[in-house]
């Protein structure tokens with residue numbers, strides 16, 4: 149494995165470039181529609197948080213396509229969400245779900261979205277799907293981003309069919325190693341499975357399959373509270389839907405979003421998440437739903453000239 153090259157610091161201008169600002173020519177479909185399959189009977193709150201975060205980051209529409217148990221909570225909180233299936237520009241799967249069955253409906257829906265060239269984001273209970281995607285080496289398939297924390301990445305790496313010599317065998321030791329070496333661990337997963345990897349934690353790092361590494365500035369540690377990762381998944385997926393809407397407008401079908409563009413959306417999403425956390429925390433405890441609501445004014449602030 150080659151040592152990833154150091155990169156310049158991530159800036160507000162970098163984040164601004166990832167936001168699709170609507171124009172007079174736009175309608176809700178042109179801005180990008182995000183499909184969301186998150187939440188479950190056990191964790192319906194994660195569905196609410198991911199939808200809330202995507203809507204406050206800014207998309208033309210969210211299609212909530214997750215479990216019927218969670219859909220009731222999503223709609224009670226956000227009647228803006230549409231539960232009818234239809235065309236989407238990105239798909240988020242896994243936050244608040246127990247281990248997703250690789251042969252089940254959610255995995256099939258994810259695989260067919262990728263096969264149609266649509267980019268996908270895998271979180272929490274769907275992360276392991278990255279190890280079996282039939283589209284990993286198909287150039288026309290949509291690219292995949294995974295968003296594990298160190299514990300989840302430790303599980304992926306230690307349970308891999310072909311072991312990683314650099315990774316300690318026990319999941320606890322692997323987790324500690326990943327916390328100390330997030331870029332190296334992310335690179336191992338990105339190269340093996342052909343996905344862009346965002347390793348979250350106190351230091352968020354994004355790695356593409358060809359080894360480009362982006363490190364975000366440190367975020368407030370008040371983010372270490374339940375549900376903020378579900379919010380992060382919604383933010384990033386919303387930006388990916390916007391990026392795919394722009395790409396398809398510029399280049400049409402046949403050339404999917406690049407991993408560089410996916411990594412840019414991921415880094416911008418993590419940056420917006422960190423800036424919204426500063427706003428929601430104001431130096432004290434923050435709650436995940438308040439973090440999601442802080443995203444809209446944070447986007448407005450980032451778009452201000454001279455921010």
Ligand SMILES: NC(=O)C1=CN([C@@H]2O[C@H](COP(=O)(O)OP(=O)(O)OC[C@H]3O[C@@H](n4cnc5c(N)ncnc54)[C@H](OP(=O)(O)O)[C@@H]3O)[C@@H](O)[C@H]2O)[C@@H](O)CC1
Pocket residue numbers: 190191192193194195242243244245246272273299300374375376377378
């Ligand atoms: N509102 C919602 O709906 C929310 C829903 N959420 C959803 O929940 C799902 C699971 O996500 P997660 O990240 O919590 O689970 P996971 O990666 O398995 O980590 C478990 C690790 O933590 C450890 N551990 C546990 N308790 C511990 C303790 N007291 N003190 C210390 N360690 C402790 C535990 O260790 P062990 O018990 O094995 O020793 C294990 O290593 C996921 O789908 C997510 O989206 C969340 O986002 C929250 C809000």
Ligand SMILES: Nc1ncnc2c1ncn2[C@@H]1O[C@H](COP(=O)(O)OP(=O)(O)O)[C@@H](O)[C@H]1O
Pocket residue numbers: 297348349350351352366367368369370371372373374375376377378379380421
């Ligand atoms: N100590 C910390 N400092 C800064 N950010 C943190 C810290 N701990 C966690 N975070 C951030 O908080 C979020 C937690 O995500 P995750 O672990 O998936 O939580 P959950 O599953 O409860 O939603 C991530 O964005 C992560 O980068």
